[in-house]
Amino acid sequence: MKKVLVLLNLIFALLNASELKFATQKNVGELNPHLYSPNEMFAQNMVYEGFVAYSEDNKIIPALATSWDISKDGLVYTFYLRKGVKFSNGEDFNANAVKANFDAIFANKQRHISFALVRAFDRLEVVDDYTVKIHLKHIYEPTLRELSLIRPFRFIAPSAMIDGNTKDGIKAAIGTGKWIFVDTKLGVYDKFKKNENYWGEKAKVDDILCKVIPDPSTRVIALKTGEIDYVYGMGAIGLEDFVNFKDTEFKTIISEPLSTVLIALNTGANVTKDIKLRKALNMAIDKDAISKYVFYGTQKRADFFYPENVPNGKIDRKAYEYNPKKAQKMLIDNGYKLGKDKMLYKDNKPLEIRLSFIGTNAEHKAIAEVMQSQLRQIGINLILNADESTIFYKRQRTGEFDMTFNETWGAPYEPEIFMASMIAPSHADYMAQKGLKQKALIDSNIEKIAQTMDNEEKIKLAKEILTILHDEAVYIPIVYTTNKGVASPKIKGYKSSILKYAIPFDDIEFEK
Amino acid sequence: MAKFIIKRILYAILCLFLASIFIFLLLRLNGTDAVLNYLYVSGIAPTDEAINNARIMLGLNESIYSQYIKWISGALRFDFGYSYFTNRAIGPDLFEYLINTLKLTSFAFLLTLAISFPFGILSAIYKNRFFDYFVRAFSFLGVSTPNFWLGLLFILFFSVKLGWLPPFGIGGFSHIIMPALAISFMSIAINARFIRVNFLESSNERYITYAKMRRVSKSKIYIKHILTNSLLPLITAFGMHIGELFGGALVIENIFAYPGVGRYAVGAIYNSDYPVIQAFILMMCFVFILINLITDIVYVIIDPRIKYE
Numbered sequence: 134m135k136k137v138l139v140l141l142n143l144i145f146a147l148l149n150a151s152e153l154k155f156a157t158q159k160n161v162g163e164l165n166p167h168l169y170s171p172n173e174m175f176a177q178n179m180v181y182e183g184f185v186a187y188s189e190d191n192k193i194i195p196a197l198a199t200s201w202d203i204s205k206d207g208l209v210y211t212f213y214l215r216k217g218v219k220f221s222n223g224e225d226f227n228a229n230a231v232k233a234n235f236d237a238i239f240a241n242k243q244r245h246i247s248f249a250l251v252r253a254f255d256r257l258e259v260v261d262d263y264t265v266k267i268h269l270k271h272i273y274e275p276t277l278r279e280l281s282l283i284r285p286f287r288f289i290a291p292s293a294m295i296d297g298n299t300k301d302g303i304k305a306a307i308g309t310g311k312w313i314f315v316d317t318k319l320g321v322y323d324k325f326k327k328n329e330n331y332w333g334e335k336a337k338v339d340d341i342l343c344k345v346i347p348d349p350s351t352r353v354i355a356l357k358t359g360e361i362d363y364v365y366g367m368g369a370i371g372l373e374d375f376v377n378f379k380d381t382e383f384k385t386i387i388s389e390p391l392s393t394v395l396i397a398l399n400t401g402a403n404v405t406k407d408i409k410l411r412k413a414l415n416m417a418i419d420k421d422a423i424s425k426y427v428f429y430g431t432q433k434r435a436d437f438f439y440p441e442n443v444p445n446g447k448i449d450r451k452a453y454e455y456n457p458k459k460a461q462k463m464l465i466d467n468g469y470k471l472g473k474d475k476m477l478y479k480d481n482k483p484l485e486i487r488l489s490f491i492g493t494n495a496e497h498k499a500i501a502e503v504m505q506s507q508l509r510q511i512g513i514n515l516i517l518n519a520d521e522s523t524i525f526y527k528r529q530r531t532g533e534f535d536m537t538f539n540e541t542w543g544a545p546y547e548p549e550i551f552m553a554s555m556i557a558p559s560h561a562d563y564m565a566q567k568g569l570k571q572k573a574l575i576d577s578n579i580e581k582i583a584q585t586m587d588n589e590e591k592i593k594l595a596k597e598i599l600t601i602l603h604d605e606a607v608y609i610p611i612v613y614t615t616n617k618g619v620a621s622p623k624i625k626g627y628k629s630s631i632l633k634y635a636i637p638f639d640d641i642e643f644e645k
Numbered sequence: 646m647a648k649f650i651i652k653r654i655l656y657a658i659l660c661l662f663l664a665s666i667f668i669f670l671l672l673r674l675n676g677t678d679a680v681l682n683y684l685y686v687s688g689i690a691p692t693d694e695a696i697n698n699a700r701i702m703l704g705l706n707e708s709i710y711s712q713y714i715k716w717i718s719g720a721l722r723f724d725f726g727y728s729y730f731t732n733r734a735i736g737p738d739l740f741e742y743l744i745n746t747l748k749l750t751s752f753a754f755l756l757t758l759a760i761s762f763p764f765g766i767l768s769a770i771y772k773n774r775f776f777d778y779f780v781r782a783f784s785f786l787g788v789s790t791p792n793f794w795l796g797l798l799f800i801l802f803f804s805v806k807l808g809w810l811p812p813f814g815i816g817g818f819s820h821i822i823m824p825a826l827a828i829s830f831m832s833i834a835i836n837a838r839f840i841r842v843n844f845l846e847s848s849n850e851r852y853i854t855y856a857k858m859r860r861v862s863k864s865k866i867y868i869k870h871i872l873t874n875s876l877l878p879l880i881t882a883f884g885m886h887i888g889e890l891f892g893g894a895l896v897i898e899n900i901f902a903y904p905g906v907g908r909y910a911v912g913a914i915y916n917s918d919y920p921v922i923q924a925f926i927l928m929m930c931f932v933f934i935l936i937n938l939i940t941d942i943v944y945v946i947i948d949p950r951i952k953y954e
Contacts, residue, residue, distance in 0.1 A: 159912065160731075162731065163732075169686075169687030169688055169689060170683070170686045170687040170688070170730050171730050171731040171732065174688075243694070243698045244689070244698070246692070246694060246695060246698075247689050247690035247692060247695055302732070319738060319741055319742075319904065320742065320904025320908065320909070321814065321815055321904050344814065344902070345902060345904070346813060346814075346902040347899055347902060347908065347911075347912070348899050348900055348902065350797060350900070351800070351812065351813050351899075351900060351901065351902050354800050354801070354804060354805060354812045354813070355812060355813060355902075357805050358804050358805055358808070358812050360811070360812060360813070360814075493915070521676075521677055522677075522681075522682055522685070522917070523677040523678040523679070523681045523682050523917060524676060524677065526678075526681040526682070526685060526691065527678060527681060530681075530691060554690060557690060557692055559690065559691050559692045559693060559696075560690065
């Protein structure tokens with residue numbers, strides 16, 4: 134009788150098992166928490182957790198650490214670990230597991246060297262089973278935010294490492310997260326199941342099947358035929374298709390602004406070193422038209438370096454107005470002459486500016502073409518350099534551009550962690566700002582931000598940098614990016630995330 | 646005959662060797678830098694230090710000559726190295742994807758044979774009648790329709806409207822029907838027209854007139870005399886179609902989310918994943934060279950008038 138009941142229970146459970154079918158571009162990889170491509174960030178975020186997490190309202194919140202202290206000198210971070218947490222294979226999460234993970238991360242230090250925290254890290258001390266201390270070599274204020282990133286500071290079960298290391302791969306993807314990675318088929322799918330022993334609130338669907346569908350048009354069909362229930366993410370489906378879904382039974386969601394698409398102007402280049410030209414360019418681009426015609430209104434015009442929801446990202450300045458006539462007059466007053474062909478000339482040379490972008494990036498190409506047409510109207514010849522991706526990156530590194538596409542990184546990198554990249558000579562922002570007389574001040578402010586624990590001081594320094602960049606018209610902000618999602622009428626509980634690479638699956642459930 | 650075949654095989658090996666050098670140099674000397682792509686895709690800032698580390702890790706710090714020797718000696722043992730982006734061994738992945746593509750292209754090839762032959766022959770037999778006009782219109786449409794567009798139309802009609810066939814992915818036979826039709830459509834159109842022309846040309850030969858005069862039955866004339874004699878040029882055409890079908894799979898596999906070599910290669914090209922691109926192109930060269938080899942051998946078997954030299 135007992136066996137029959139168990140069997141009936143099993144059948145009942147199977148009948149009620151809910152599987153969310155989601156479309157992905159590629160397999161999620163082996164899901165090593167400490168490595169990068171091909172490990173997909175959204176999936177790493179499903180399986181692994183860190184000490185802390187980043188909340189939707191831009192705050193650091195507890196995750197595997199319930200609380201933490203920062204020493205007065207800002208050099209020691211003490212984390213009090215959550216008790217009773219187990220990895221999905223039943224192994225205990227404790228200070229030894231933390232130590233094993235930090236050892237594995239730092240055994241492969243060179244791979245993570247671009248993280249300032251890795252450079253500032255001195256050692257990890259195990260105080261007791263549930264307390265660890267991170268000692269830093271120097272103050273690094275965004276430490277907690279870097280620890281909240283999806284990689285590399287997340288924890289895998291030590292027994293899943295290969296000889297105590299993760300640099301050459303892992304035995305299995307065993308984390309403490311809400312989801313367990315159970316199966317994969319090359320080029321076909323990846324499967325996750327709910328972690329029934331999760332320490333916090335459990336997920337609402339039993340399984341997630343991530344089907345590999347690289348083509349956005351095919352994803353639209355898959356949604357319509359019920360082969361998938363949900364798509365989410367940047368470029369997950371074409372914008373026109375996304376807009377068309379609005380008038381159907383399917384539900385669409387758009388996230389808050391996540392990052393900014395910017396055109397960086399090279400202040401050291403021959404033509405764009407002229408501040409009046411940079412200001413004129415800022416005034417000559419009709420961003421509303423770009424938002425409307427390129428992005429179908431799904432991404433709003435950007436007036437500033439950061440969207441309003443970025444903490445400490447707001448500055449006390451007015452946006453550059455869209456006024457092409459005034460922009461042209463500014464240039465004529467600055468020595469340019471209007472030729473018979475209605476193009477601007479100086480010393481008999483036409484005003485030509487080169488814009489570099491990745492030729493296969495359809496959105497950037499469309500923006501570039503709109504800009505080309507708009508600048509032509511005031512007499513500027515915008516030459517489009519549709520580069521192969523590595524040539525584009527090479528130009529950014531070496532500063533061989535007048536104008537180039539750039540994008541901020543989104544939460545939790547903003548504003549300070551992203552700004553920190555501006556001091557690296559290999560970065561496009563460094564190259565764009567190199568010609569500014571205030572470049573030394575910008576760099577020194579960035580270094581000070583990372584090394585001050587005084588919040589007021591930090592805000593002041595960040596605003597000073599952003600104000601200089603705005604006043605000097607180093608960038609043309611174009612649009613604020615968003616993540617888009619389309620959900621089948623069968624499901625509810627989906628929402629967007631402030632984190633660009635996280636997909637909030639946890640509250641999704643099927644309509645009864 | 647044996648001497649001819651051995652000579653042709655040696656020639657094929659030489660071609661493959663030259664192709665391998667060409668592929669290798671093309672990727673290294675085209676001005677792109679896989680290291681930068683690798684770092685960007687991985688989300689690692691391209692500092693000088695990160696670039697140097699990645700270059701060493703990917704083995705791109707060595708001289709081109711040494712890189713080539715390492716690669717080709719591995720390839721001879723079917724070891725194509727590891728993908729820069731998935732960090733997985735390429736050989737087994739390529740094999741798994743290739744099996745899927747072979748299923749798709751074989752079925753597409755069978756479709757090409759099964760449809761183009763009756764279309765071409767009947768169109769020739771019923772010259773300037775309704776069926777002939779239909780086949781000619783079909784051929785015109787077939788050569789001018791892009792296969793990716795056709796693929797999407799098929800999905801919209803057979804999956805979304807009628808719900809008869811699965812729109813994408815891999816599974817049973819039903820998953821292969823639409824992508825195979827989409828990639829074979831152009832080959833069917835070209836072949837049907839080609840067969841028709843050959844059939845008509847052979848029909849006008851003097852020996853056919855004599856056969857008619859000898860009152861040989863119509864079916865015997867069509868099958869034994871006209872068809873066998875118009876087969877020879879078709880063998881070359883069919884050989885080329887196999888290559889075309891593989892090429893078509895590059896695009897179609899992406900549209901139908903079909904896990905084949907085409908999709909594997911497109912992803913690799915997008916990421917400048919040199920080892921995967923090299924393995925894929927070498928495999929394609931091998932397929933083309935092998936088809937040419939088989940075509941040449943079949944040629945001399947069918948028509949003894951062709952000399953082995």
